[in-house]
Amino acid sequence: MHFLVNDDPVALNLIRGHGHRVDVVNLGSDNNWEASWLLAHPSVKVWVNDRLDTSEDHANRVKSCGVRLATFDDRGAGAAVADLHIAALVFDDTGSLLGRRILSGVDYLVLDPKLAGLRRVRETASAWLVTMGGSDTWGVTPRIMDALLSLGQGASVVLGPSFKHVADVEAVQARSPSDFFTVHHRGVPSLADEMARHDLAITGGGMTPFQANAMGLPCIVVANEHFEVPVGRALERLGGSVFAGFHQDLDLSVLHRRLQMAQMSQAGMRAVDLLGCDRVVKALRNLAEEGS
Numbered sequence: 001m002h003f004l005v006n007d008d009p010v011a012l013n014l015i016r017g018h019g020h021r022v023d024v025v026n027l028g029s030d031n032n033w034e035a036s037w038l039l040a041h042p043s044v045k046v047w048v049n050d051r052l053d054t055s056e057d058h059a060n061r062v063k064s065c066g067v068r069l070a071t072f073d074d075r076g077a078g079a080a081v082a083d084l085h086i087a088a089l090v091f092d093d094t095g096s097l098l099g100r101r102i103l104s105g106v107d108y109l110v111l112d113p114k115l116a117g118l119r120r121v122r123e124t125a126s127a128w129l130v131t132m133g134g135s136d137t138w139g140v141t142p143r144i145m146d147a148l149l150s151l152g153q154g155a156s157v158v159l160g161p162s163f164k165h166v167a168d169v170e171a172v173q174a175r176s177p178s179d180f181f182t183v184h185h186r187g188v189p190s191l192a193d194e195m196a197r198h199d200l201a202i203t204g205g206g207m208t209p210f211q212a213n214a215m216g217l218p219c220i221v222v223a224n225e226h227f228e229v230p231v232g233r234a235l236e237r238l239g240g241s242v243f244a245g246f247h248q249d250l251d252l253s254v255l256h257r258r259l260q261m262a263q264m265s266q267a268g269m270r271a272v273d274l275l276g277c278d279r280v281v282k283a284l285r286n287l288a289e290e291g292s
Contacts, residue, residue, distance in 0.1 A: 002041065010134075010161045030057065038065045045288040046070060052227075054078035068287045071099065075227075084287050086280055089206075091234035103283060106238070109210050109276040116274050118196040118215050122265040125218075128153055129198040131191065133206060133224065134160035138247050140222055142168035144202055145181060147252045154180045155202075158194060161186050199261065202244075205231040213240035213268030218261060220244050220254055240268025 003022040005011050015022045025033055038044055047062045049071040059078030062069050070084040077098075079085050085099025088108040097104060128148070132141045141157060142165055148155055149172060159169065166185070173181055188194045191208070195201060195217050202220045203209045205228025209219040219241040221232040232243035242259065245251045 002044070004037070014161075027051070032061055034058065034061045035065055038062075038067060046284060048072070048284070049074060049078075049082075052076070056081060068290065070284060070287060074098075083290075084283060086283065088276065089231055092230040103279075106210065106272055107276055108280055108283075109207070109272060110280050111207070111211055111214055111272065111274055111276055112192065113274050113277060115192055115211065115214050118192060119269055120196075120216050120265075121269075122199045122216060122218060122261050125200040125259060125261055127198040127200075128155035129158070129195060129201040130155050131158040131194075131201060131203055131208060132160075132222070133204045133208065134187075135162035136160065136165065136204070136224070138224055139165040139168055140204075140224060140247050140250070141165065142172050143250065144222075144252075145169065145172040145176075147255055149176055149180065151255055153255070154182075156182045156184065156194070156198065158184045158188055158191065159186065200259070204228065205235075209235050209241050210272055213238070214272035214274055216265040216269045218242075218259060218264035218268060222247055222250060238267065238271040240264050240271055 001020055003015050003020055004025045005015065005022060006027055007024045012022060025037065044067055046068045051074065053076035054071060054074050056077040059069060059081035063081055069082045070086065071079050071082040072086050073089045074085060080098035082099045083101065085097060085102045086108050087097050087102060087104040088106060090097060090104055094104050130141060130144050141159065145157060169183060173183065192211065195212050195215060198217065201212050201217050202222065203212065205221050205223040209221050212219050219235065221235050221241050222244050223229045223232045223246045229246055235241035236243040242254050242257065244254045
């Protein structure tokens with residue numbers, strides 16, 4: 001497996017830290033860098049995009065080199081050219097998804113099967129966790145902390161590697177009792193292990209709440225981006241989470257609800273079966289065999 005990424009030091013360190021090969025490329029360039037790279041790597045059979053908005057020109061350049069193209073949760077015009085489109089996080093308007101073959105829904109969520117060993121039913125909401133992703137672009141974390149402070153509910157707070165709102169977090173901490181918040185700067189060694197120690201998580205609308213629900217950890221979900229709104233609503237329908245809305249119109253009253261913890265915990269584990277990784281790997285392997 002070979003990764004191609006923008007010149008992002010955080011991403012590069014993470015990928016290299018897991019022992020994978022990685023090259024820095026200008027993903028937005030139109031100079032047909034794809035053909036040059038594939039010419040130097042003739043053994044590649046499948047090209048996989050994990051980008052929100054791929055262009056048709058890029059997809060056609062990849063396909064013109066004779067390799068199969070797969071894409072994940074892709075809303076760009078290039079998805080129409082893809083041989084396989086895996087859209088696990090698309091829950092509304094699935095009829096508009098583009099691609100020659102489309103696999104959608106929670107059955108195709110790529111989650112670590114090892115999470116099965118961390119599953120347990122939560123009966124009460126004693127220990128709370130706040131984790132709003134790697135960057136928390138809009139600074140939702142300090143707003144959540146401020147609301148929890150008013151509620152009298154302490155929490156562990158995980159700040160991702162690209163978090164930029166440290167001063168706002170420190171301002172809330174300065175108004176809090178010394179042991180009220182436990183703040184983990186630049187992430188934690190294992191988010192799964194951290195979630196396993198908690199009873200309720202406040203998260204963004206990406207993969208994290210699905211990972212949490214699969215472990216039996218109920219969530220309060222905040223949509224950091226517009227495309228996360230239908231994700232948050234879908235998570236609420238699945239029963240393992242409640243949706244607090246888009247970050248600009250955040251409904252913090254959900255923090256005061258008496259949640260049915262055991263019911264939510266069990267619903268989350270039923271909804272996410274942790275077999276998605278196997279299904280996706282099988283689909284990609286079949287795609288590679290079709291191209292051989």
